[in-house]
Amino acid sequence: MSAFSSRNPNFKRLPPRKDGRRRWLMLSGIAALVAGAGGGLARLMRVEPPVSLFSGLGSTESSSPPAAALPAASPTDAVVAELPTPLPTPLPRPTDVPTLVPTPVPSEEPAPTPAPAATEAPVVAAAPAVRATPADEFDWFSLGESVQGRNIRAIRIGDGPVHLAIMGAIHGGWERNTMTLVQMAYEYFRDHDDEVPSRLSVYFVPATNPDGIAYGTNSDAAWNAHGVDLNRNFASYNWSRDTFGRVGGRYGPTGTKKDGGGSSPFSEPETQAVKRFIEGKAIDAVLSYHSGIVSVTAKDGGGGVGEPLAKQVAAITGYGYIAKWTEYKLTGQFMDWLDEHNVKGVEIELPDQQTLDWAKNLKSMQAVMRTLASG
Secondary structure, three states, rough: OHHHHHHHHOOOOOOOOOHHHHHHHHHHHHHHHHHHHHHHHHHHOOOOOOOOOOOOEEEHHHOOOOHHHHHOOHHHHHHHHHHOOOOOOOOOOHHHHOOOOOOOOOOOOOOOOOOOOOOOOOOOOOOOOOOOOOOOOOOOOEEEOOOOOOOEEEEEOOOOEEEEEEEEEHHHHHHHHHHHHHHHHHHHHHHHHHOOOOOOOEEEEEEOOOOOOOHHHHHHHOOOOOOHHHHHHHOOOOOOEEEEEOOOOOOOOOOEEEEOOOOOOOOOOHHHHHHHHHHHHOOOOEEEEEEOOOEEEOOOOOOOOHHHHHHHHHHOOOOEEEEOOOOOOOOHHHHHHHHHHHHOEEEEEEOOOOOOOOOHHHHHHEEEEEEEHHO
16 A cells, blocks of 8 residues: 555545556656647647647546646657657759750950941052062072072062073172172162063072172182082083182182082082072073172173173173183183073173172163163
8 A cells, every 4th residue: 555545544445447547647648748848849830739638538537637747748858759850851853943044155256347338448549550579579589508508599579571680799708799789789679669670570699609608708708618619610611620710819829720610510509509590580681790800791702692781781880891701711600601591691890899889880780671671
């Protein structure tokens, strides 16, 4: 018997019911949990807690102890014990994802500037008529390479059917002033191309022997890098392996140079390049400048196709025309080879290795151009 029943004289033991107390205990426990957790659960679910869970029960349960008689569970315990684990928020279906349309990137190329209307074109004063010219007219090009690989440079002004070549320094640095004269002539006619007759194409070759130019200015600079006199290496009727020149000049005290004519006509790359140039460009006339004698010559012995031009140049420059050279024997020279190929060749000797005689030589070039254009 419990202590409660022993202290209470009115206590009377009631016969047990088969399931009433068990139901009462279960319902009371549930009520206590709900009552304790109702506030927290209501706050989570935004629902007010019920006033009583037993308002609709019958009288059978009225004799049972009230729910408050049981110890109430703490709200925290109730929430932890009874709240269900929240389900993860479902991901949106693929159809719920908005379709992203890429923003077009502007092109980096600027929009083309519209061409101005015909009425907006600036008014330009009429230019003097210009002859149609090839792309290489003012571009230097190479006739070929020297023994040491230097280019033999040339440049052209005009596009007429008559072809004139003005050439210098076949004897290299020994006659360096002739290179300067031809370069000056090119620059003059480049700046005064209206003085070039329309029927002419004029080629300027300042340095026919670039290795001799590079060597220096003494007598050894007259030869190419093989020691050959290029003005004795052409395939004229009188070519010779040994060559001859003025005693005391570039030929030294004997006036003779062994193998000065090369191993054979056109044995040297420089003369081969000149040959290709004369034939390939269909050159009609050549003015070849030398220095140190003060003379004008053409085919040795006179009577060649270049003699009329040679006499014209001599008359303008005041340099004497010499038909037949007698001071020493000439062999394999440029002028004789040109004449054999029906090309008008004129060799002009400046007074010394420094003088240019620019004014008179320019005047003679202009006269030759006019003569060739009129013929």
